Structure formats: structure tokens, C-alpha cells
Amino acid sequence: MKLLALDTSTEACSAAVYTDGLTFSEFELTPKAHTQLILPMVEKVLAAAGLRLAELDALAVGCGPGAFTGIRIGVGVAQGLAMAAEKPVIALSTLAALAQQAYVQHGATQVLVALDARMSEVYWGQYVLQDGLMQLQGEERVCAPVDAPLPETTGWFAIGHGWSAYAEVLQARFGNKLSGIDAVSLPAAEFMLPLAVAGWQAGMAAAPEEAQPVYLRNKIALTTQERLVAKP
Amino acid sequence: MRVLGIESSCDETGVALYDTDKGLLAHRLFSQIAMHAEYGGVVPELASRDHIRRVLPLLREALVDADMTMADIDGIAYTAGPGLIGALLTGASIARSMAWGLNVPAVGVHHMEGHLLAPMLEENPPELPFVALLVSGGHTMLVDVPRIGEYHILGESVDDAAGEAFDKTAKLMGLEYPGGPLLAKLAEQGREGVYKFPRPMVDRPGCDFSFSGLKTFSLTTWQKSGQTEQDKADIARAFEEAVVDTLFIKCRRALEQAGRKRLVVAGGVGANRRLRARLAELPGEVYFPRLAFCTDNGAMIAYAGALRLKAGANEAAVIQAKPRWPLTQLAAL
Numbered sequence: 410m411k412l413l414a415l416d417t418s419t420e421a422c423s424a425a426v427y428t429d430g431l432t433f434s435e436f437e438l439t440p441k442a443h444t445q446l447i448l449p450m451v452e453k454v455l456a457a458a459g460l461r462l463a464e465l466d467a468l469a470v471g472c473g474p475g476a477f478t479g480i481r482i483g484v485g486v487a488q489g490l491a492m493a494a495e496k497p498v499i500a501l502s503t504l505a506a507l508a509q510q511a512y513v514q515h516g517a518t519q520v521l522v523a524l525d526a527r528m529s530e531v532y533w534g535q536y537v538l539q540d541g542l543m544q545l546q547g548e549e550r551v552c553a554p555v556d557a558p559l560p561e562t563t564g565w566f567a568i569g570h571g572w573s574a575y576a577e578v579l580q581a582r583f584g585n586k587l588s589g590i591d592a593v594s595l596p597a598a599e600f601m602l603p604l605a606v607a608g609w610q611a612g613m614a615a616a617p618e619e620a621q622p623v624y625l626r627n628k629i630a631l632t633t634q635e636r637l638v639a640k641p
Numbered sequence: 642m643r644v645l646g647i648e649s650s651c652d653e654t655g656v657a658l659y660d661t662d663k664g665l666l667a668h669r670l671f672s673q674i675a676m677h678a679e680y681g682g683v684v685p686e687l688a689s690r691d692h693i694r695r696v697l698p699l700l701r702e703a704l705v706d707a708d709m710t711m712a713d714i715d716g717i718a719y720t721a722g723p724g725l726i727g728a729l730l731t732g733a734s735i736a737r738s739m740a741w742g743l744n745v746p747a748v749g750v751h752h753m754e755g756h757l758l759a760p761m762l763e764e765n766p767p768e769l770p771f772v773a774l775l776v777s778g779g780h781t782m783l784v785d786v787p788r789i790g791e792y793h794i795l796g797e798s799v800d801d802a803a804g805e806a807f808d809k810t811a812k813l814m815g816l817e818y819p820g821g822p823l824l825a826k827l828a829e830q831g832r833e834g835v836y837k838f839p840r841p842m843v844d845r846p847g848c849d850f851s852f853s854g855l856k857t858f859s860l861t862t863w864q865k866s867g868q869t870e871q872d873k874a875d876i877a878r879a880f881e882e883a884v885v886d887t888l889f890i891k892c893r894r895a896l897e898q899a900g901r902k903r904l905v906v907a908g909g910v911g912a913n914r915r916l917r918a919r920l921a922e923l924p925g926e927v928y929f930p931r932l933a934f935c936t937d938n939g940a941m942i943a944y945a946g947a948l949r950l951k952a953g954a955n956e957a958a959v960i961q962a963k964p965r966w967p968l969t970q971l972a973a974l
Contacts, residue, residue, distance in 0.1 A: 444733075444960035444961070445959045448958035448959065448960070452958065477690075477727070478689070478727050481689060481727070481734065485732075485735040485738065486960075488693075489737065489740075489742060490742040492700070492711065492742070493738070493742025494742050495711065622693065624690070629686050630687065632679045633679065633680060
């Protein structure tokens with residue numbers, strides 16, 4: 410099995426290749442340089458793996474949540490490459506990628522992911538390890554840190570920059586439930602690969618146009634009617 | 642050479658396939674106007690969200706229309722600017738990556754160059770040199786075109802674009818968004834000579850425009866009127882005549898100033914019937930694109946890109962979006 414994953418949904422830009430058990434990856438912290446870096450990065454990981462686009466089984470892409478424009482760059486690149494190479498695409502959650510990273514790097518088996526969503530909110534997801542893969546519990550959501558749902562059990566690992574952006578509120582609320590915090594890591598294609606492999610095996614790969622951003626924040630402007638009602 | 646063109650600079654997603662020998666093979670368009678109407682104007686984030694849903698399905702339809710496969714594409718052109726940054730980036734990300742994946746050259750096209758070359762897609766295309774009037778909701782400018790890629794701005798709007806003035810005037814008289822075309826329709830029922838509007842800046846030398854004063858003039862005229870449907874139509878008529886007459890006067894002046902005999906009209910307001918009829922009275926030849934290519938479309942991007950790709954353009958593997966990009970910075974072909 411041969412897969413290419415890429416992600417530009419946050420301040421990080423990354424690409425990774427899985428080829429029959431081996432992985433090759435690139436990762437850079439590059440706010441605002443995704444457009445310059447992503448294609449050369451894809452070229453680099455494919456070259457490292459000795460693969461051409463045509464030899465892949467599928468592509469995977471971080472479809473959000475994250476920065477709206479960043480998500481669209483990543484999804485757009487995946488759509489363009491996949492359409493050109495006539496390959497399917499597996500759309501993956503950036504929160505799931507972070508949860509998977511918490512398992513790989515910190516051995517965490519239950520994870521609370523919080524990405525800073527700006528506007529005093531977080532993108533939130535609760536993940537639990539099953540057969541080496543992080544599985545979502547309930548739904549991903551965008552909410553105020555004080556509204557993030559509290560798990561009943563303890564021993565949760567916290568990951569994502571939401572944990573530093575809203576440290577005070579979140580730690581007061583979750584402090585006694587946590588086993589550790591990594592508020593620095595950002596979604597990375599490397600940690601999407603295990604999820605992509607499972608997705609490929611589960612038949613989640615779809616036509617490139619089916620790969621679409623997941624913004625979570627879906628109300629972004631008021632209609633003329635709503636503005637009229639809002640006026641005192 | 643068969644070129645795919647992708648346009649996504651504002652609220653329309655356009656895809657087209659152009660063959661440098663056979664001409665236009667297929668073009669598809671999706672307009673977001675209905676979606677933005679609820680908001681009373683274009684919401685940039687919503688525009689971007691829609692573009693990423695539309696480009697590939699439109700491309701698949703165009704490929705079927707042209708009886709082509711992806712492997713038949715020899716180059717890709719996309720709108721790199723000017724326009725809404727998020728909307729531009731969506732089309733650019735898809736287009737540039739697709740070209741990389743196909744191992745064919747890509748070129749970022751200037752949206753306004755696309756517009757001013759749109760009449761080249763017609764059966765009797767204008768010969769160079771010519772003067773172009775670019776007139777839309779975002780732009781009003783007169784450009785001297787001695788050859789493709791060499792653009793000298795003869796004049797432009799110092800405030801509102803002509804199309805913008807149409808939309809704003811429509812809005813202040815209570816017409817729905819986007820009001821420009823509705824205002825033009827209403828003007829057909831208006832009576833000539835009931836109101837007299839000024840022709841802004843015609844008494845000054847040069848080819849610059851100013852339309853924001855007309856909008857204010859419309860507002861005060863409307864407030865002082867009886868505000869009946871007939872008043873509305875009469876004001877629409879007087880407003881439209883003022884805009885059309887001003888454009889006519891400046892176009893005539895631009896042709897004289899540049900010493901050209903041909904005028905090319907492009908952009909959304911180029912679809913206005915009264916404007917088309919009036920400009921036909923100019924001394925010299927006047928060229929319009931078909932109505933479908935007055936507004937944003939993929940065909941003009943495919944065409945403008947094809948000229949540049951044929952001339953050897955091949956960009957590095959970076960995604961380009963330039964929300965502000967002066968027309969005068971382009972390289973001549």
C-alpha cells in the first residue's frame with residue numbers, strides 16, 4: 410500500500426508518504442508560506458520514497474478543523490493532485506491527527522484535543538485508542554473553553570495549542586482529569602498516515618471532489634434579515 | 642495546445658477548455674449570486690467555501706462536453722489576481738497542483754487581462770492595437786493596448802466602479818441585491834428627460850471617471866420625489882443615461898487620445914443594452930464579448946493563459962495569489 414498525506418490546516422505545513430511499512434515525512438512551521446512550500450514538500454517526500462504520484466493508491470489530507478484558508482489550500486492541493494493522477498482521497502481530521510500523535514509520542518491512550526479557534530473558542534475532540542488507532546468519542550465541536558465537555562474518568566492526555574491559548578479556563582476545568590499536556594504540537598501529515606492506512610482499508614477513500622473542508626464554525630456572517638432583527 | 646482555465650476570483654466559479662488550434666472546446670460556470678443575495682453582498686469566506694465545492698464537478702462536466710480526459714490537458718491557466726484572496730487561493734491551489742500532477746506548465750493569469758481579451762473568443766475578433774473599456778462592479782478603466790500584455794491605463798475611476806454605482810443606487814431605492822441589472826431593467830420603463838443627472842468629470846481633461854457623486858445625486862433625487870414606482874423608473878433611466886453618456890464621452894476621448902480606431906468593451910456592465918447601443922455610435926469599430934463572457938468566466942482565463950503558455954510561460958511549483966496586481970506590471974507578449 411502506498412499513500413501520500415499532506416496538511417496545511419494550521420501554522421504548520423507537512424507532507425508524508427507511507428510505502429509498504431516505511432514512512433517518509435517533512436514538517437515545517439511556516440505561517441503564511443504554505444503556498445510556497447507544499448508542492449516542493451510533496452515532491453521531496455515522494456522522491457525520498459522513490460515514488461511517483463501515479464504509483465500511489467490514494468492521497469490523504471487534513472480537512473480541518475483549523476484556519477479556513479489553510480484548510481482550503483490543503484484540500485485544494487489534494488483535489489488537484491488526485492484529479493490529475495486519478496486517485497481517490499481520504500479526508501482526515503486534524504484533531505484525530507493530533508490525538509494519534511499523542512499516542513505515538515507520549516503513549517497516551519485517551520486524549521482531549523483543543524486547537525485555538527480564535528474568537529474565544531476551541532476546536533474540541535475527545536479521542537480514545539482502539540487497536541492502535543485514535544477513535545473519536547461523540548462529536549468534534551467548536552465551543553467556548555468553559556463549555557468543553559468534561560469526561561467522567563481521569564487520566565486524559567491534553568494536546569493542541571488551545572491548551573495554552575486558554576490555559577487558565579481549561580486547566581481550572583480539566584486539571585484533575587489530566588495525565589499530561591502537550592500544548593505545542595500541531596497537526597502533522599506523518600501522524601495522519603496510520604489513520605490513512607486504516608481509512609484506505611475501511612474503504613474511506615473517495616473521489617477527489619468528495620474531499621471537503623470541515624470548518625466546524627459554520628455561521629460566519631449575518632444575512633440581511635438577521636442584521637435587521639439584531640438592530641435595537 | 643489544449644489549456645484548462647480556472648476562474649475563482651470573486652463570486653463565480655468558471656472552468657473552460659481551450660484549444661489553440663480549434664478554439665473554445667467547453668466552458669462551465671457556477672454563479673454564487675443567489676447565495677450572496679441573502680447577505681446583501683459578497684461574503685468572501687462564503688465565496689471561498691463555495692469555490693472548493695464547484696471546481697472539480699465543473700471540470701468533469703467540461704471534460705465530458707469537450708470529449709477529453711485529464712491526460713489531454715497540455716497546460717493550466719488560473720486566475721492569480723486581482724480579487725478576493727481566499728477565493729483566488731482556492732482556484733490557485735487546485736490548478737497549480739493539478740498542473741504539477743499532470744506534469745504540464747501552469748500560468749497565473751491577470752483577471753483583467755482575461756476580461757479585455759474575452760472578445761478574442763468571438764468569430765470576428767478585433768485586431769490590435771485597440772483601446773479597451775473594462776467596466777464591471779469592481780473596475781472602470783480605459784486601457785490602450787498596442788500589443789497583448791502591454792497595457793497603458795488611459796483613465797480609471799477615482800471612486801466607485803460603474804457597476805458598483807449601479808448596485809448602490811439600486812439598493813438605496815430598495816431594489817434587491819445585486820441591483821445593477823434590476824436597475825437597468827427598471828430604466829426601460831423610465832421616461833426620458835424627467836430628471837437631468839450630471840455627467841461627472843466630462844468637463845475635465847483626461848479619461849478618469851467618478852461615479853460616487855451620481856449615487857448621491859440619485860439619493861437626493863429619490864428623497865425629493867414622490868417615491869412612486871414611476872419615479873423610481875424615471876430616476877433609474879436618468880441615472881443609467883448619465884453613466885452611459887459619461888462612458889461614451891470618455892471612450893471617444895480615449896480613442897482620440899491614443900489614436901486608435903477600435904474599442905473593445907469587457908466586464909459585467911458591458912452587458913448593459915443601452916451602453917452597447919450607445920457605444921455602437923462611436924466613430925470606429927466596437928467589439929463586445931458575447932453576453933456570457935461579459936461577466937467572470939473560465940473561457941477568458943483559458944484564452945489569456947493559452948497565449949502565455951504558448952509563449953513559453955512555466956511557473957515554479959508555488960501557488961500564486963495576488964489580491965492586488967496592477968495590470969501595467971504584466972509582461973508583453
